[in-house]
Amino acid sequence: MAVLDIKGVSKFFGSAVRAVDDFDLTVGNGELVCLLGPSGSGKSTLLRMIGGFETPSAGSITIDGDEVIHLPPERRPTGMVFQSHALWTHMNVFKNLAFGLKLRRLPADEIRRKVEDVLKLVGLTGYGTRQTHQLSGGQQQRVALARSLVLEPKILLLDEPFASLDQHLRERLREEVRDIQQRMGITTLFVTHGQDEALSMADRIVVMRDGRIEQVAAPDMLYREPATPFVAGFIGTMNLIEGEVKGGKFVRASFSHPLPIADGPAIFAVRPEALAIAPATGEGAARIHRVTDYGTHGLVDLELPDGTRHKAMVSEARDWKAGQPVTLAPRAFAAYRDNAVAYRSSTAS
Amino acid sequence: MAAATTYREPRRVDWAGIGFAVVLTLCIILPLLVVGTWAFANVWRYPSVLPQEFGLRYWNATLARADVWTAITTSISLAVVVTLISAIICLPAAFAFARLQFPGRSILFFSFLAGQAFPKFGLLVAIAGIFLQLNLIGNFWGVVLIQLVGTLLFMIWIPVAAFQGVDRRMEEAARDVGASPLRVFWSITLPQAGPTIGAAVLLTFVNTFYETEGAWLIGAPAIRTMPVLMISFINNQPVIQYGAVLSVLLWIPSFFALLFARRVISGGSFARGFGA
Amino acid sequence: MSLSPTSDIVGASKKSGGLIGLLLVAVPVLLIGWMIIYPIIAAVITTLWLRNDAGAYVFSTQTYRFFFTDGYSLANLGLTLWTTVVCAIILLVVCLPIALYLRFATGRLAVYVQGLAIFPLFVPSIILSYAFIRVLGPNGMLDILLNAAHLPKIRSPYLTPWGPVIGLVWDHIPLTVLILMAGLGSVSDASIEAAKDVGAGPVTRLWYIILPRISNSILVAASFAVLGIFSAFTLPYVLGPAAPEMMGPFMQRTFRDLYDPPNAITQAVVSFGFCIVFGLFYVRSVVRNQRAR
Numbered sequence: 034m035a036v037l038d039i040k041g042v043s044k045f046f047g048s049a050v051r052a053v054d055d056f057d058l059t060v061g062n063g064e065l066v067c068l069l070g071p072s073g074s075g076k077s078t079l080l081r082m083i084g085g086f087e088t089p090s091a092g093s094i095t096i097d098g099d100e101v102i103h104l105p106p107e108r109r110p111t112g113m114v115f116q117s118h119a120l121w122t123h124m125n126v127f128k129n130l131a132f133g134l135k136l137r138r139l140p141a142d143e144i145r146r147k148v149e150d151v152l153k154l155v156g157l158t159g160y161g162t163r164q165t166h167q168l169s170g171g172q173q174q175r176v177a178l179a180r181s182l183v184l185e186p187k188i189l190l191l192d193e194p195f196a197s198l199d200q201h202l203r204e205r206l207r208e209e210v211r212d213i214q215q216r217m218g219i220t221t222l223f224v225t226h227g228q229d230e231a232l233s234m235a236d237r238i239v240v241m242r243d244g245r246i247e248q249v250a251a252p253d254m255l256y257r258e259p260a261t262p263f264v265a266g267f268i269g270t271m272n273l274i275e276g277e278v279k280g281g282k283f284v285r286a287s288f289s290h291p292l293p294i295a296d297g298p299a300i301f302a303v304r305p306e307a308l309a310i311a312p313a314t315g316e317g318a319a320r321i322h323r324v325t326d327y328g329t330h331g332l333v334d335l336e337l338p339d340g341t342r343h344k345a346m347v348s349e350a351r352d353w354k355a356g357q358p359v360t361l362a363p364r365a366f367a368a369y370r371d372n373a374v375a376y377r378s379s380t381a382s
Numbered sequence: 383m384a385a386a387t388t389y390r391e392p393r394r395v396d397w398a399g400i401g402f403a404v405v406l407t408l409c410i411i412l413p414l415l416v417v418g419t420w421a422f423a424n425v426w427r428y429p430s431v432l433p434q435e436f437g438l439r440y441w442n443a444t445l446a447r448a449d450v451w452t453a454i455t456t457s458i459s460l461a462v463v464v465t466l467i468s469a470i471i472c473l474p475a476a477f478a479f480a481r482l483q484f485p486g487r488s489i490l491f492f493s494f495l496a497g498q499a500f501p502k503f504g505l506l507v508a509i510a511g512i513f514l515q516l517n518l519i520g521n522f523w524g525v526v527l528i529q530l531v532g533t534l535l536f537m538i539w540i541p542v543a544a545f546q547g548v549d550r551r552m553e554e555a556a557r558d559v560g561a562s563p564l565r566v567f568w569s570i571t572l573p574q575a576g577p578t579i580g581a582a583v584l585l586t587f588v589n590t591f592y593e594t595e596g597a598w599l600i601g602a603p604a605i606r607t608m609p610v611l612m613i614s615f616i617n618n619q620p621v622i623q624y625g626a627v628l629s630v631l632l633w634i635p636s637f638f639a640l641l642f643a644r645r646v647i648s649g650g651s652f653a654r655g656f657g658a
Numbered sequence: 659m660s661l662s663p664t665s666d667i668v669g670a671s672k673k674s675g676g677l678i679g680l681l682l683v684a685v686p687v688l689l690i691g692w693m694i695i696y697p698i699i700a701a702v703i704t705t706l707w708l709r710n711d712a713g714a715y716v717f718s719t720q721t722y723r724f725f726f727t728d729g730y731s732l733a734n735l736g737l738t739l740w741t742t743v744v745c746a747i748i749l750l751v752v753c754l755p756i757a758l759y760l761r762f763a764t765g766r767l768a769v770y771v772q773g774l775a776i777f778p779l780f781v782p783s784i785i786l787s788y789a790f791i792r793v794l795g796p797n798g799m800l801d802i803l804l805n806a807a808h809l810p811k812i813r814s815p816y817l818t819p820w821g822p823v824i825g826l827v828w829d830h831i832p833l834t835v836l837i838l839m840a841g842l843g844s845v846s847d848a849s850i851e852a853a854k855d856v857g858a859g860p861v862t863r864l865w866y867i868i869l870p871r872i873s874n875s876i877l878v879a880a881s882f883a884v885l886g887i888f889s890a891f892t893l894p895y896v897l898g899p900a901a902p903e904m905m906g907p908f909m910q911r912t913f914r915d916l917y918d919p920p921n922a923i924t925q926a927v928v929s930f931g932f933c934i935v936f937g938l939f940y941v942r943s944v945v946r947n948q949r950a951r
Contacts, residue, residue: 086554106557113558119551123573132569133559177555184559398759399767406756406774409828413789414781416799420792428797429805475683484679490687492945497694499937501889503906504926507913508701509693511923531693534686592782595891599910609784609892616788616896626792629785640780 035097035110035187035220036062037083042092044078044244052078054244056092060188063218065211067231070241071267076224077192079241083222084113084190096187112181113190117197118173120165126152126176127161133184151183154213171202178210182217189214189221195230207234228268232256240264258377262369265302272308272343274301283368286339288318288361292368294375303366305332305344310359317358319343326350335359420626440623450628453611460522460607461591461635464529468586472537473579477567479538480545491542494535506599513600520604528596533586540585544578545571581642588639592632608632698930705924721924733902735928737819741894741904742887745826746880749834752827753879757838758868761845779832783825787896790825791816821897822904826887834879841875842868878943881936889929905929 037060044053053075060066068076081087083094085106094102101109120129127148134144152158155175165173174194181189191210195203211234214221225231231238232252240247240255240263247267248260259265262273276285278299283292285301292299310319310333319335322342331350335343345361347353368376420426421440423433444450478484479491497505509528510519518524548571556566572579594609602610612632615625705722707715725731753775760772778786793799795816804811815821845868853867869876891906898904903911905925913922930937 084554084558086557105563106554107560107562111558113555115551115555117549117551119549119555121552121556121570121574123576132556132561136560136565180555180559396763396765396767398755399763399765399771402756402759402771403767403774406771410774410777412799413793414785416792417785417789429802431802431806471685471689475686478679478682482676482679482682484676484683487679490683492948493687493690493695495941495944496690498885498944499934499941500698501885501905501929501933501937503889503891503909504929504933505694505697507909507922507926508697510913511704511919512693512697512700514919527693531689534690538686592784594782594784595906598891599914602914609782612784612788613892613896616784616791622792625788629788632782632785636780636782 036060037188037220037222038093038095038098039079039083040093040095042079042082042089042094044075044082044087045090051244053082053089056244056246058239058246058249060220060222063215063220064236065214065221065223065234067235067238068222068224068241069228069231069238069267070226070247072226073243074241075244076226076241078244080113080190080192080222080224083188084111085109086113110187111190112184112186112188113192114174114177114181114194116193118177118194120173120176120180122165124165125161126157126163126165126168129165129176130161130180130183133180137184147183151179154182155179156209170198171206174198174206175209178213182213182219187220189219191221191223193224193226196225203230210234232268240267258374259302259367260374261372262300262302263372265367265369270305270344272301272303272305274303274341274343275299276301278368286337286341287316288337290361290363290366292376294368294370297370299375300369301363301366302369303363305346307363307365308343308345309362309364310335310345310347310353311362313358313360315358318361319359321353321355321357321359323355324350324353333359335361417626417629420622421630423623423626426622440621440627444624444627444631447624449606449611453606453608454631456605457591457607457609460525460529460597460605461587463526464533464590465583465587467526468530468533468537469583472534473541476538476541477545480542491538494538497531497535503595503599506596510599519600520602521600522605525597525601525605525607528600529590529593532593532596533590536589537582537586540582541575541579544575544582547578548574584639584642588635591635701923701927701930705920705927708920721920722928724921725924725928730902731908731925734905734908737902738888738905738929739932741819741823741826742884744823745830745887746883748823748827749830749883750876750880753831753834753838754876756831757835757842758864760835760839761842775835776832778828783829783892784896786825786828787893790821790828790897794821794824816897817899819899821899822890822894825893825897826890829893830883830886834883837879837882838872838875841872841878845871874943878940881940881943884936885933885940888933889926 037058039056039058039060042053042056043051045051056075056079058066068079070076078087082089085101085104085108089102092102093100096110101111106113121132124132130148130151131144134147139147148161149158152160155178157172157175157179160168160172160176165176168176177194194210195206198206207230223231223234232255235252237249237251238255239249242263248255248264250258250260255264255268259268259271265271266273274283274285274288276283276288276299278284278292278294278296280296281291281293283290283299283301290301292301319337322334322336324334325332327350331347331353333345333347333350333353335345337343353359363378366378367374419433422436422438424435424437424439426433426435479487506528509531513519513524513528516524518527552574553566553570556570557563561569591607592609594607594613597605597607598610598613601607606614608628609632612625612628615628619625706717706719708718708720710716710718756771756775760768760775763771791798794812794814796814798814798816801811801814815824849871850863850867853863858866889906889909890904891910894904895907895910898907905928909922909925909929912918912925
């Protein structure tokens with residue numbers, strides 16, 4: 034039960050590289066927040082600074098109001114789960130889990146009880162005497178999680194813990210971790226570069242780019258109302274059409290659409306499922322370049338006369354064929370200017 | 383009526399392998415077998431193909447010699463002292479090279495190669511020239527010093543590789559659950575790097591035990607190690623069996639090296655350490 | 659065994675880390691400086707600046723002039739060069755086929771051959787010398803077997819220049835094979851199969867595909883052998899002729915038996931000179947290898 038407060042945290046490598054730049058975030062009690070971003074966005078560096086493995090160049094990190102920035106990792110109330118599980122291969126599962134408890138000088142029977150409890154929690158009852166190399170990848174990652182949980186940290190930090198697992202296992206562990214986290218009500222920060230992972234687990238998602246926050250929002254809001262073109266493109270698929278607004282109208286090549294904002298450059302953003310197309314009689318706004326049939330739906334690649342490509346989702350792929358001219362009718366859309374939302378259509382779903 | 387024939391992959395005989403195996407066995411194993419046989423021959427007169435009488439007579443005779451026992455204790459104490467000192471000064475240095483950032487790290491690391499660019503015995507003579515002025519000739523500690531220098535490269539480079547092979551995340555995970563840096567080193571880093579470091583220590587002990595040239599040049603005649611005694615047996619001892627028994631005794635440390643350090647040596651990294 | 663950049667684990671302050679690092683490596687580094695680098699420099703200086711009658715040090719090439727005009731010294735040098743060249747050639751001729759075989763063979767026989775090839779690493783050269791005498795020496799095992807087969811005795815290589823050659827080759831087989839094998843490891847199966855595919859026979863494959871790839875390893879193996887053989891002591895001392903003798907025993911005798919350190923050190927500097935190219939090449943290869951990883 035703890036609140037993590039990050040204020041103005043920066044990390045510079047040398048004078049040129051700003052891995053994390055003036056970062057602010059508050060993670061509430063029992064909340065699971067995902068740090069989502071492409072590699073190199075600074076999310077892992079931020080997590081390592083919270084865990085104490087990197088020293089921030091500036092800023093403050095408090096847990097329940099206590100400043101931890103000057104504490105080494107062993108004196109921080111945080112528990113970290115690493116991408117490569119980082120189990121100690123010269124110890125068996127029990128010893129891996131008991132190591133931290135022994136350092137706290139707990140009596141042997143209490144250590145045994147706690148280890149058994151946490152093994153049960155992660156579904157590995159009876160695995161204590163196994164060597165780490167005798168475990169499957171998923172089991173190893175569960176032990177790594179248990180190793181952190183057994184110490185009842187105030188803040189749980191997960192650094193892409195499922196990255197080395199296959200898709201199926203990843204989805205199962207995702208649910209398990211979410212269940213455990215909610216049952217224990219443990220404040221958690223989770224780093225990932227997979228949007229599925231973030232969308233399916235997080236209470237809130239922090240989208241990061243170049244060490245800065247692009248947007249902090251609940252998963253549903255992030256998809257429906259991305260704050261910047263970067264977030265729009267990073268979460269799901271988004272057609273981002275760069276063009277000009279003139280007299281209340283957005284224009285790019287043969288595509289135009291009413292847009293009630295001041296004249297100037299803008300990015301017109303529309304998701305494939307919100308872009309309706311219709312057969313054109315004449316030239317049309319675009320031409321179909323390719324049709325892909327996914328069974329449940331179809332995806333149409335459109336080409337504007339200037340060569341730029343965009344996507345539209347259709348319910349029946351067989352109704353369309355390559356080369357066909359079409360007109361475009363966005364049902365819901367947004368417009369960005371200066372890296373911020375300039376307009377959002379009211380029908381945005 | 384012709385029987386239906388199915389294609390069968392021809393059985394290839396590995397003639398090259400058989401050839402190498404036979405020649406190498408003859409050239410490498412046979413000479414050592416002859417020495418082993420001599421050690422257990424009470425009587426073996428020319429031109430009999432096998433000894434006339436087997437037995438342990440010369441084991442008793444060899445082990446009754448005072449010079450043999452002096453040589454054994456000298457060799458063991460030299461090897462133990464050199465290995466200990468080498469471990470004490472090299473392992474912390476190896477850790478520093480592997481994990482700490484300090485000025486001149488790279489050039490200092492490669493400075494241990496300096497001795498490799500020169501023919502060894504020439505170097506020993508040059509060192510002996512210095513020792514002469516320091517009165518270290520014929521002195522136990524002179525031999526310790528010269529053998530110690532010979533161990534530095536292995537005792538630094540192999541442990542550096544071992545320390546670097548330890549996953550940093552393991553150490554961080556230990557810090558995370560509350561271990562101090564010293565505790566991490568003791569409970570995580572050392573056990574993880576342990577087997578390789580153990581092999582390096584064993585190799586150092588064995589190499590020092592067999593180091594002949596430095597011991598001969600610096601130590602003789604006061605310091606007589608087993609290899610040095612063996613040289614004098616070869617040169618001056620008419621009874622063949624004494625040398626044979628001493629050879630078998632002398633081989634014991636190598637046998638342990640063979641048992642425990644073979645993995646390190648057969649692994650490619652060992653040969654690459656020699657610049658391959 | 660490479661040096662990768664370290665990152666701070668706790669953000670321990672870099673400055674104190676630097677000082678601690680230097681302190682930890684100080685003793686071995688100082689030992690190298692005092693016992694390797696200083697003696698080499700001192701050897702060159704003390705043999706070139708000699709004390710004259712007045713007690714002052716003057717530059718003089720006298721010891722070197724003596725070495726290069728003295729017939730016995732030159733004979734020793736000649737024998738050493740001959741032994742080194744012959745050993746290096748034999749080593750390559752013997753070890754290259756073994757390494758090639760081990761690179762491409764699989765199965766238990768290959769494991770056995772590899773075990774045998776590496777085995778001499780675990781036999782100290784003094785035991786080897788003794789075994790040599792017992793097998794190839796007068797009335798040795800070979801004589802016994804020849805006699806049993808009613809064949810004439812051989813002329814024993816013991817105490818001839820061929821004695822050290824046989825012993826040194828035996829001694830250097832393991833590391834030569836290991837170095838060559840490491841080099842052959844970088845020749846991919848695909849490149850050889852591609853050569854087979856375009857119709858290259860075994861000889862063509864060896865000459866145009868394999869050898870060019872491992873030429874550096876061959877040079878490294880040769881350099882390593884030259885450095886080890888040029889100033890070998892034990893094997894030539896025990897197995898070789900009394901005169902002329904190889905540089906190792908020659909230096910030892912000059913230093914200890916003739917109590918003539920200046921001339922012994924001169925001989926050492928001369929052998930440095932003859933090996934310096936191989937030594938520098940060898941060290942450069944090791945450094946380059948380390949950096950590559």
